Amino acid sequence: MMKKIILGGAVAALLVTGAPYQVGQSLAETVPASREQIQLSFAPLVKAAAPSVVNIYTKKVVKTRTRGPFDDPLFRRFFGNNLPGGRVRERVMNSLGSGVIVRGNGIVVTNNHVIEDAQEIRVVMNDRREFDAELLMTDKRTDLAVLKLSGDPKDLPTLKFGDSDALEVGDLVVAIGNPFGVGQTVTSGIVSGLARTSVGITDYRSFIQTDAAINPGNSGGALLNMKGQVVGINTAIFSKSGGSMGIGFAIPSSMVNAVVKSALAGKPLMHPWLGFSGRDVTNDIAEALNMGRPGGVLVESIYANGPADKAGLVAGDVVLGVNGREIEDAQNLRFRLAILGIGGDAEIEILRDGKKRNLEFSLVAPPEDPPRDEWTVGGTNPLSGVTILNLSPAVSDELGVPTDLHGVMVVKVPSRSLATRLQITPGTQLLEINGHEVASVDDVREIVSDPSGEWLLVxxxxxxxxxxxxR
Incomplete structure (x- = not known):
């Protein structure tokens, strides 16, 4: 049974008293009690909120290379990679998306993938006014970006952030955006699921799932509650056809608000460091630990002198909650800490030896120790042209890999190289070269400085x- 139709009370008041609907006003929870209530409209909410949702148009120049006569692998096998390739051609790509005005002076939040690599960003408002926009901050890990409209506009219509943690499955929501470039479009539905972490869209996964129709072009648009507040930024759909199939995902407003605050403060977005590695608690693990049900994160190893170590966590503990919020899995844990930001403490609830207890966990940034020492390998060897760096907690967090990894990792591989043909890809960790253990970038420098006719890579x-x- 549907738990809330919050709009019913507001529209009933409008019909009886003529009082205008105000975005953000408090509404009583109720369920439809008559046919008249079922026929009530979202129009007052949309009329108040729609002016704050904008269309975003971007342009970027894409370089492509035509295939040349010397691109044949046989030529390059015998004559190397320095042969001339095909001609480079440039073409302009246009894309569209949506955004939300969150400050009256022209601060707009959208998805990172909407504006990524754009040379020109144009924002069109609901009343057809147009502005150029500059990028204040972008964060690939959350797939969010913050823009500032040019011309120093004032008193623009804005939307306020609602509490995404207050959402419940079954709540009514409205999505506003510009699907397929047809113009501003409004769809409605319910919250289908919360804390969806299996969607590999961003590094910090805890999505709101909704059946409100979301299509290409809706990205960056608003997901609203029945108070007209932004509870999410629409970011992706599950689709086999390219169109809506009733499974859409939005980034919770708690994360969006944290990103906007960081952008306005002019500080890079930093996420707290866990300081330990662990695994999701499965049904088998839950049974072994005499837990009532699966849930939480089992601590497996602790980073020495990290925040988990200083908080008193030990291997075998199960992290169950953060600041009173239940933790379902490792992705949910990372999300909960990320929205808190750097500085201060969080209270984490753990299970140890069958008993629950609370610990104070310091919210600190991951250290870059050792320094990354990013380097592009030269010379004649299988790694020629590949960019590598030293792993540290900071670098690992940045790359989205476990923070307890050590050693050297590949981060860039040229498209026309021997390494590409050997299927060496970004994210590959170098363990040994010619029988020598690789612990740092300096080790690689020393090994490749000694020319060899044969190479053995692990x-x-x-x-x-x-x-x-x-060979």
């Missing part, structure tokens, strides 16, 4: 070791 890719011989 790598780790996607958790599996791989050996490559090159």
């Amino acid at each position: 790598l780790e890719q996607n958790g599996r070791k791989r050996t490559i011989e090159v």
Whole structure:
């Protein structure tokens, strides 16, 4: 049974008293009690909120290379990679998306993938006014970006953030955006699920799922509660056809608000460091620990002198909650800490030896120790042209890999290189070269400085070791 139709009371008041609907006003919870209530409209809410949702148009120049006569692998096998390739051509790509005005002086929040690599950003308002926009901050890990409209506009219509943690499955929501470029479009539905972490869209996953129709072009638009407040930024859909199938995802307003505050403060967005590695509590683990049901994160290893170590966490503990919010899995834990930001403490609830207890957890940034020492390998060897760096908690967090990893990782691979043909990809960890253990970028420098006619590489890719011989 549907738990809330909050709009009913507001529209009933409008029909009886003529009082205008105000965005953000408090509404009583009720369920439809008559046919007249079922036929009530979202129009007052949309009329108040729609002017704050904008269309975003971007342009970027994409370079493509035509295939040349020397691109044949046989030529390059015998004559190397310095042969001339095909001609480089440039073409302009246009894309569209949506955004939400959250400050009256022209601060707009949208998705990172809407404006990524754009050379020109144009924002069109509901009343057809147009503005150029500059990028204040972008964060790939959350897929969010914050823009500032040019011309120093004032008193623009804005939307306030609602509490995404107050949402319940079954709540009514409204999505506003510009799907397929047809113009501003409004769809309605309910909250279908909360804290969805299996959607691999961002590094900090805890999405609101809704059946309100979301289509390409809706990205960056607003997901509103029945108070007309932004509870999410629409970011993705599950689709086999390219159109809406009733499964859409939005980034919770708690994360969006944290990103906007960071952008306005002019500070880079920093996420707290866990300081430990662990795994989701499965049904088997829950049974072994005599837990009532699966849930939480089992601590497996602790980073020495990190925040988890200083808080008193030990291997075998299960993290159950943060600041009173239940934790379902590791992704949900990362999200809960990320929205708190750097500085201060959080209270984490753990299970140890069958008993629950609370610990104070310091919210600190991951350290870059050792320094990343990013370097592009030169010379004649299988790694020529590949960019590598030292792993540290800060770098690992930035790359979205476990923060307890050590050693050297590949971050860039040229498209026309021997490394590409050997299927060495970004994210590959270098373990050994010619029998020598690789612990740092300096080790790689020293090894490749000694020319060799034969190379033996030991790598780790996607958790599996791989050996490559090159002659």
